[in-house]
Amino acid sequence: MREAGKKCDGTRITSWMVTKKVIRKKLATTPNGRIGCAYYNPVDFIIYVLEDTQETTQFDVARTLLDQVSPDVFLASSKADDKFIDLCSDSMAASGGFFQIRPQKDFRPERGRNSVLSLGLLSDLPEETIDPPDPDASAEPRNAYEFMQRRRSAKGNPTLKRWNASVRMSNFAALDVSPFALGSIGALLDYLIREQALGDLEPEGIGGLDVRGIANLALYARILSSSLQVFENESHASIHSNKTKEGLSLFGMLNTTRTRLGRSLLRMWLLRPSLSLEVINARHDAVECFTRPENIDIANVMHGQLNGIKNVPWVLAALRTGKAVLTDWQGLVKFTFHTAMLRDKLGELSMGRDVDIVKKLITALDVAAFREVGGAINKTIDWEESMLLQRVCVRPHIDEELDNRKHLYNGVDAVLSKVAEGISPTVPQDYATSLNVVYFPQLGFLVCVPMLEEWRSGDGIEVLDGWTFQVFSIRSHVYFKNEKMHDLDKHLGDLYPLIIDRELEIIHELAESVLPFAEAISNACDICAELDCLLCFAEATSLYNYRRPRMSNENVIKIQQGRHPLQEQTVDTFVPNDVFLVGGAGIDSYPDIHGEEDDLTSEGSTPGNSVLVCTGANACGKSVYIKQVALIQLMAQVGLCFVPAESATLGIVDKIFTRVQTRESVSKVQSAFMIDLNQVSLGLRNATPRSLILLDEFGKGTTAADGAGIFAGVLQHLLARGSDCPKVIATTHFHELFSTGMLEPQNLPITFVHMEVMFTTRTGEIISSGSPEVTKGESITYLYRAVNGLSLESHAARCAELFGVPAHVVQRAQYVTELLSTHELPRLLDEAISEEDQLDMDLASAVCQRFLEWNLETQGASLEDARARLAQVLGRSGEK
Secondary structure, X not given: OOOOOEEOOOOOOOOOOOOOOEEEEEEOOOOOXXXXXXXXXXXXXXXXXXEEEEOOOOOHHHHHHHHHHOOOEEEEEOOOOHHHHHHHHHHHHHHOOEEEEEOHHHHOHHXXXXXXXXXXXXXXXXXXXXXXXXXXXXXXXOOHHHHHHHHHHHHOOXXXXXXXXXXXXXXXXXXXXXXXXXXXXXXXXHHHHXXXXXXXXXXOHHHHOOOOEEEEOOOOOOOOHHHHOOOOEEEOOOOOOOOEEEOOOHHHHHXXXXXXXXXXXXXXXXXXOOOOHHHHHHHHHHHHHHOOHHHHHHHHHHHHHHOOOOOHHHHHHHHHHOOOOHHHHHHHHHHHHHHHHHHHHHOXXXXXXXXXXXXXXXXXXXXXXXXXXXXXXXXXXXXXXXHHXXXXXXXXXXXXXXXXXXXXXHOHHHHHHHHHHHHHHHOOOOOOOOOEEEEEOOOEEEEEEEOOOHHHOOOOOOOOOOOEEEEEEOOOEEEEEOHXXXXXXXXXXXXXXXXXXXXXXXXXXXXHHHHHHHHHHHHHHHHHHHHHHHHHHHHHHHHHOOEOOEEOOOOEEEEEEEOOOOXXXXXXXXXXXXXXXXXXXXXXXXXXXXXXHHHOOOOOOEOOXXXXXXXXXXXXOXXXXXXXXHHHHHHHHHOOOOEOOOEEEEOOOOOEEEEOOOOOOOOOOOOHHHHHHHHHHHHHHHOOOOOEEEEEOOOOOOOHHHHHHXXXXXXXXXXXXXXXXXXXXXXXXXXXXXXXXXOOOOOOOEEEEEEEEEEEOOOOOEEOOOOOOOOOOOEEEEEEEEEEOOOOOOOHHHHHHHOOOOHHHHHHHHXXXXXXHOOOHHHXXXXXXXXXXXXXXXXXXXXXXXXXXXXXXXXXXXXXXXHHHHHHHOXXXXXX
């Protein structure tokens, strides 16, 4: 007997295209110089808007935005300033992003307003009541008026929608008075619509864009993250890959987030530290709660539960567009399960009821509603069959019609076997040794017979009477249609597509029942992302022995036994140091900082200076010292974790400016010193009394005299601001500033510290103070401890010998340095020279003497005479 029949199932493949983060900027070409910006974040589906803001001639706002947003795509107006376009183009080229100039018409405010008012976020209001269906609604409209009435009832009144959108728009941002920002949003939405059209066969236009909200983009503290290693991208090990990974950085060390939203939020918080003491203290309270000994295990379990929460906003976006695949539904079910477990653990926290994040979670996690969502999904979707067929399948007993179709489809095997047995006797034995009846959803039912050898020759395939050859064959089999196959196609051929269509209808109904909970789910995801950040920093606080800082309204930085959070992880022993700075303590300004009882002087206040200058030997830890101050301030103000110090009292810092690291590039038409000047210029223009400025050996890129003068001028300018003087920490090797009176330690309000070093002899005896001369066997040891006072020696010669420079080179360099310091450089000319060098000098002197004696004004001299005379002067008269 021939083989039984069999069926082949089709598989639907869905492809996705994800829109990257896009930023739109527009710069005013008018004399007032204003800038507007909007960018879209595809992680949280929110459009961030920077309302029209005054811009400086150096484009400081644009630079800050580029640093904080790090866009993948950048569009600018064709009428933007040329220098602005060059700046943005260079920035995008350096980051590997896409830069494009769009026509000015794309940035028209009226066009942007129309686009914003068309967003479903603003125009669609939730329906509170649902009118009963009209029994005559199925009939055709009798006139145009009835047609418009039905359209309004189905899609809403467009005039009313536009009015609602115009009213609600002001709830998000003041766009009516920000024409540049409004035009930027219009260009942004146009781009998103074009990207959507490329990836969707049936684009829905602006109404189909997934926008969850519109938020104001506030410019928080400006942090030069590359200088402080807040973020550090490392290139892939393979030269053929353009991917990067996070290197040794503050973000990389502290990031143990479990969710994608948490990682994105953490990066945003580090880029934009909070300026609100209330927000900072609320985050500190949460970290303190999670680090209590009785709460550590509970916090670890809560963090583990977050690991099961995937990118739910993307899942909800897929549900709205009908593109949700099996993994999306699985992610939504996992979300409902893990949030329920998370809600149970919240009640076990000791002293957690008063913590702000716990209150928000208790309110946001509607466990009953989420369980209803998860139960409905689990009740509807057949997970095992879905995994087997790689599509979303429906469980039995959900829909009777679907069950009947599946029952019939599953019995097709037996039907095909009987049909094959019926056809087999009608086929000649020499025509086919075996016969199958198979089913392909795309082609229907077919008779399958083995390929004969003679059919492979030029004679072709022989077709029996009543059979038709299908233009479909494989190497070993041939497929035919006959009357029986056509009859099966007529009665059973559409069975599989009907099953899929019905399942799609049921899944669509399931999505419609889930979407009313989308806002609650999205809100819960946002709060879970915040919890994720706080839990990962509670873990870092316990792991690295951080302490809670005391945040103050005073303009002060007081750190005791502070440590560099990155450097201490790379060395065996780290030496902590103190620092004390007071903002606004310039010349003729004496602010009083009220502190704790043990910090108070007899007058009840703690005096301090705004400027601290650190000196010392090369490689003694000055750069680490000033960087750790900025990082401790950043960590405290972000509010995510405690700080690496025994104690710290910190006020709010609105900006951090650095001149620490110079990154040169052939793409920048600037020298290293010009880059340094740009960084310092930015700080001088934008610093306030609450700003922090770091100057690490500023001025070293030019001559010593010019560099020392510029460095001294910058410090004196900042001190001259008086009560507006920012907090400044500087390091320098320009010791002549303090000996020549350019910066007088006694007359200026500057705190001087230096990094201690220790000198020892060959036998290990400690020398009280190292002499400038390098003695054989004498060595230098860095103590990395900051103490009060100035150090007027850099000990460069000792450092050079320590790091392998030959001893005779060091001694020669030290001798020349001594002559320079005593203005006795001409003594180098009196040094003895070798006989060979003396002979060369005598010959050269004779040539010069003969050349000076040559009368070049001789009349009538021929060219040959001149050549002969020149050879005589050069001493080559005998040469041919």
